[in-house]
Amino acid sequence: MVGGGPAGxxxxxxxxxxxARVILAERYGFLGGNAxxxxxxPLMSFHTQRTAFERADGAKLFPTDHGPGEPVVAGALAxxxxxxxxxxxxxxxxxxxxxxxxxxxxxxxxxxxxxxxxAGVQFLFHAFASGVLADGxxxxxVFETKSGPxxxxxxxxxxxxxxxxxxxxxxxxxxxGRETDGLVQPMTLMFRMVEFERAGFEAYVREHxxxxxxxxxxxxxxxxxxxxxxxxxxxxxxxxxxTPHAGEVSVNSTRVTGVLGTDVFDWSYxxxxxxxxxxxxxxxxxxxxPGFERAYCAQSGVHAGVRETRRIRGDYRLTADDVLxxxxxxxxxxxxxxxxxxxxxxxxxxxxxxxxxDAAYDIPLRCLLPEGIENLVVAGRCLSGSHEAHSSYRVMPxxxxxxxxxxxxxxxxxxxxIPPRAVPARDVQAELVLQGAxxxxxx
Ligand SMILES: Cc1cc2nc3c(=O)[nH]c(=O)nc-3n(C[C@H](O)[C@H](O)[C@H](O)COP(=O)(O)OP(=O)(O)OC[C@H]3O[C@@H](n4cnc5c(N)ncnc54)[C@H](O)[C@@H]3O)c2cc1C
Numbered sequence: 001m002v003g004g005g006p007a008g009x010x011x012x013x014x015x016x017x018x019x020a021r022v023i024l025a026e027r028y029g030f031l032g033g034n035a036x037x038x039x040x041x042p043l044m045s046f047h048t049q050r051t052a053f054e055r056a057d058g059a060k061l062f063p064t065d066h067g068p069g070e071p072v073v074a075g076a077l078a079x080x081x082x083x084x085x086x087x088x089x090x091x092x093x094x095x096x097x098x099x100x101x102x103x104x105x106x107x108x109x110x111x112x113x114x115x116x117x118x119a120g121v122q123f124l125f126h127a128f129a130s131g132v133l134a135d136g137x138x139x140x141x142v143f144e145t146k147s148g149p150x151x152x153x154x155x156x157x158x159x160x161x162x163x164x165x166x167x168x169x170x171x172x173x174x175x176x177g178r179e180t181d182g183l184v185q186p187m188t189l190m191f192r193m194v195e196f197e198r199a200g201f202e203a204y205v206r207e208h209x210x211x212x213x214x215x216x217x218x219x220x221x222x223x224x225x226x227x228x229x230x231x232x233x234x235x236x237x238x239x240x241x242x243t244p245h246a247g248e249v250s251v252n253s254t255r256v257t258g259v260l261g262t263d264v265f266d267w268s269y270x271x272x273x274x275x276x277x278x279x280x281x282x283x284x285x286x287x288x289x290p291g292f293e294r295a296y297c298a299q300s301g302v303h304a305g306v307r308e309t310r311r312i313r314g315d316y317r318l319t320a321d322d323v324l325x326x327x328x329x330x331x332x333x334x335x336x337x338x339x340x341x342x343x344x345x346x347x348x349x350x351x352x353x354x355x356x357x358d359a360a361y362d363i364p365l366r367c368l369l370p371e372g373i374e375n376l377v378v379a380g381r382c383l384s385g386s387h388e389a390h391s392s393y394r395v396m397p398x399x400x401x402x403x404x405x406x407x408x409x410x411x412x413x414x415x416x417x418i419p420p421r422a423v424p425a426r427d428v429q430a431e432l433v434l435q436g437a438x439x440x441x442x443x
Contacts, residue, residue, distance in 0.1 A: 001025065001121075001407065002129045002141060003160035005033015006396040007380025009112050010076040010403025011158045011410070016119040017435050020411035023152060024121050025143055027128040028302070031112040033162065035396055036105045038305035039190040041250040042241055043101035046073040046397035047093065048337045048358045061198075061242030061249065063098030064214040072335040072360040073397045075437035076404040083111045091244050098214065101397075102243045124150070129161065132169045137419075138375040141166060156410035156420055157376050160403055163262050164310040164382035172370040172378075173313040176260070178387045183345035185307035185391065186234075186257045187267075189274035191300040193240070193285060193292065194248045201291030215241050221288050230287075231280050236348045238281065238289075247295075253281050254304070257346055261306030270304045307343065307381075307394065314384025315421070316366035323392045326359035331425035332439050333405035333432060334363045336398040342391045353388075360440070363393060365425045368406050374419040379406035401437065408432055 001011045004026035012024045034040040042062075051067030071093075081101065084090040089107025093099045116123070127143035127150060140153035159166035164174055177184040205212040211220055216239040225231035234257060240249040254277040259266035278300060285292040320340055321327070337360040340353040355361065367384040368377050378384075379402040381394040393402070408431045413420040429439055 001158045001160055002166050003033065003162060003380070004028075004031040005160060005162055005380060006035060006399040007162070007403035007406070008033065008160035009080065009116065010400035011160050011379055011407035012116050012121045013076040013079070013119055014404035014407030014432070014435060015158070015411040016116070016121050016407075018408050018411035018431050020414050022121045022407075023124055023154070024116065025124040025127040025129060025141070025152065027126070029125045030109045031116070032105065032108050034305055035103070036109050038301040038303060039105055039192060039250065039299065040305055040396070041105065041190070041243060042097070042103060043397055044338050044395040045069070045093065045099035046077070046337060047071050047099045048360055049354065050357050060098070060214060061240070062096070062100060062102070062215060066099045068095065069099060069337070069358070072337045072438055072440070073401045075401065075432065075435050077397050077400045078436060080111060080115060080400070083115055084108055087111055089244065100241070102241065104244050124152070129165055129169075132166060134170050138170050138373060155375065155414040155417070158403075158406045158410050159376060159378045159382065160380050160406070162306065162309070162381050164312050164378060167312045167370050167373065167376060167378050167382070168310060170373050170376060172373045172376070174310040175313060176310055177308065178345065183258070184260055184309065185343045185345055186255045187259055187261065187270045187274065187304040187306055188252055188256075189254045189271070189278055189301055189304040191251050191278055192243070192248055192298050193251055193282070193295045194245075194298040196247050196249050196295045197291045197293070198246065199291070200293070201289070204290040215239055218289060221284075225284050225288055231284050233277060233280070234347045251281065254278055255343070256304065257344075261309045267304065267306070274304045275300075308390060310382055311390055312370045312378050312382055312384050314367045314378070315369045315371060316364050316384060318363060318367050318385035318389040318393065320353075320386055320388035323361045323389050324353055324355060326355050326361045329362045329364035331365040332362035333365045333368070333425070333428055334398060334401035335360045335438060335440060336363060336393050337361070338392050338395045338398060340388050340392050342388065363398070363402055365405065365409065365428055368402060368409065369421050374421065377406040377410050377420045379403040404435065404437060405432055408435070
C-alpha cells in the first residue's frame with residue numbers, strides 16, 4: 001500500500017483482513033492523509049438523505065440541509081469510527097451533527113495506528129514513493145528515505161497516494177481537472193481556532209439570522225472588511241465547522257485557484273498565498289466576529305489541502321450521471337451518497353448537486369483498475385471518473401470504502417498468483433461483505 005490517508009487505511013485493513021502480508025508506506029510519520037496532515041474536518045456525510053431542508057434555528061456549526069438518512073458505508077470506516085468514538089475522538093453522525101462526523105485529528109492518528117497495528121500491518125513511515133520497478137509488469141516501488149532509496153517488491157500494489165503517483169510512474173493513462181479546460185478545484189489551507197466562545201457567536205447569529213447558514217456566512221462583515229482593505233479572499237463567505245471540542249472550530253476558508261498539487265512550484269505558491277490569507281482570516285475573526293475575541297489559531301495543516309489532481313483512466317470511468325442517477329453496477333465494491341460538490345476552480349462559489357432522496361450510487365471494481373497496467377489497484381480520490389463524479393467520491397468515507405475494496409482485490413490476487421484484474425468481482429464482494437462492508441444488493 002502506498003499512502004496512509006483514508007483510502008490507504010481502508011486498503012491496509014482490507015488486505016490484512018483478507019490474509020495478505022501488508023506493508024503500508026507513507027511519506028509522513030503518521031497516518032490519516034488529508035484528515036490529519038491537512039486538518040480536513042469533518043468526515044462528510046455517508047448517509048442517504050430523505051429530505052433536504054434548512055433549519056433556521058441559530059448557529060449550529062454543522063450542516064442544516066441534511067435530512068434523515070441511512071449509512072451507505074460500513075466496513076473499515078465503521079471499525080475506525082467505533083474506536084475513535086470510544087476514545088472520545090469523534091461524534092456519532094446523526095441529526096445533531098448534520099450527519100457529518102466531527103473528529104479530533106490527533107486521536108484519529110492514534111486510533112488508525114492501533115487498528116492497523118492490531119491487524120498486522122507493517123509501517124514504513126517517512127518514505128516517499130518516487131518510482132516503480134516495471135521493466136515488464138509492475139513488480140514494486142522505489143521510496144526516497146532518510147536511509148537512502150528503498151525498494152519494496154510486491155505481487156500487487158495499491159496506489160492510495162491521492163495523486164495516483166504510482167499509477168503515473170507506471171505509465172498509466174491519467175486525466176486532470178475539468179474536461180473543458182483542465183482546471184482543478186482550489187487548494188485550501190485548513191486551520192483550527194480555539195478558545196472560541198459559542199454564546200457570543202450565537203447571539204450574533206440570532207440578531208443577524210440572514211448572515212449564517214449552517215456552516216457558512218458572515219457576508220456583510222466580509223464585505224465591510226474587504227472594503228476597508230483587511231480581507232482579500234477569492235470566496236464570498238467564511239466556512240467553518242464545529243469539532244468534538246466545545247471551544248474549537250475548524251476553518252475551511254482560504255482558497256488558492258489555478259494551482260495543481262502535483263506541480264511543486266504551484267504547491268509552493270499555494271503554501272505562501274494561503275498563509276497570507278490565513279493571517280487575514282484570523283484577524284478578521286478576532287476583530288470583527290463576536291465569539292472570536294479571545295480565540296486564536298492553534299494549528300494549521302502541514303500543507304495546503306489538495307482537493308484534486310490526477311484521476312486514472314480505469315476499465316470504467318464513473319460519470320456525474322452515474323452519481324446523480326444513483327446508478328447500480330453488478331461489480332459494485334463501494335457506495336456513495338455524497339453530492340457533487342465543486343469549489344469553483346476559478347474563484348468564488350460552490351456547485352452542489354444532490355442525489356435523489358434515499359439514493360446511493362455504486363462504484364464498480366473496474367474504476368480501481370488502471371487501463372493496460374497489471375498488478376496495480378488504485379483507490380481514493382484518484383480512481384477513475386469524471387471531474388464532476390470525482391467531486392463526490394473524493395470525500396473521506398467513500399475513499400476509505402474504495403480503499404478497503406482495493407486492498408481486498410490485491411490480497412485475493414496475491415493469494416491466487418493472478419493479476420488483480422483477473423479476480424472475479426463477486427469474490428471481492430464476498431470478502432468485503434465478510435469484512436462488514438455495505439454493498440447493499442450484493443450482500
Ligand atoms: C481543503 C479540503 C477540504 C475537504 N473537505 C472535506 C470534508 O470536509 N470532508 C471529507 O470527507 N472530505 C473532504 N475533503 C476531501 C478529502 O479530504 C480527500 O479527498 C480524501 O482525504 C482523499 O483520501 P485519499 O486517501 O485518496 O488521499 P489523501 O487523504 O490525500 O491521502 C494520501 C496519502 O498518501 C500519502 N502520499 C502521497 N503521495 C505519496 C508518495 N508519493 N509516497 C508516499 N506517500 C504518499 C500522503 O501523505 C497521504 O497520507 C477535503 C479536501 C480538501 C483538500
